[in-house]
Amino acid sequence: MSETAPARRGPYAKSAERRLEIIESATAVFSEHGYRGGSLRQIAKQLDLGLTTVMHHFPTKVSLLAAVLEQEDAADADFDDRARRDGLIPTILGTVERNLGRRELVRMFSIVSAEATFPGHEAHDWLRRRYAQVTADYARLIAHDRDAGRIRADGDALTLAGLVITGWEGIQVRWLADATDPVAAMRAMLEKILEPIGSE
Missing domain, CATH: 1.10.357.10 (Tetracycline Repressor, domain 2)
Structure with a gap:
């Protein structure tokens, strides 16, 4: 009996997962340190990512904050x-x-x-x-x-x-x-x- 290989996740799915991870980390960092006290660098460090990776998805802290707030609305x-x-x-x-x-x-x-x-x-x-x-x-x-x-x-x-x-x-x-x-x-x-x- 042959088995079908599991479908590979495409780059879009991986990118969406990464965005969600960053948003979740930002929610934790902003909640603990406040918006002004939190930084993209802290969020990158928490996820063991480079700052450029975070900024690829969210070029500025404000754009990340908007995503955090939209996620809260969705909840x-x-x-x-x-x-x-x-x-x-x-x-x-x-x-x-x-x-x-x-x-x-x-x-x-x-x-x-x-x-x-x-x-x-x-x-x-x-x-x-x-x-x-x-x-x-x-x-x-x-x-x-x-x-x-x-x-x-x-x-x-x-x-x-x-x-x-x-x-x-x-x-x-x-x-x-x-x-x-x-x-x-x-x-x-x-x-x-x-x-x-x-x-x-």
């Missing part, structure tokens, strides 16, 4: 399903509570978001795409909650979604700066903007 892939099942307000509050244990990642997102507002910044397009996608997603979830009788806010769903996202990021910055309770602040803001019906 929350069931957000939409949970929000449709449980409601947007409790789902957002659950994410805020989870973020209490990811302070450095939240700090990194705040840093790259502020820096990437400059049109010439390498992460500018990424930031614009992210805002457009998250705003559209939240608008759909707001409309869903309104149809389900969970909230009474009757404004334009896209406008409400934008307010929620803007408020959330402001609350995160206050938490990072002066330890304002982000869960309590987020709950108060969501109740004001979305006007929940009954107990959330």
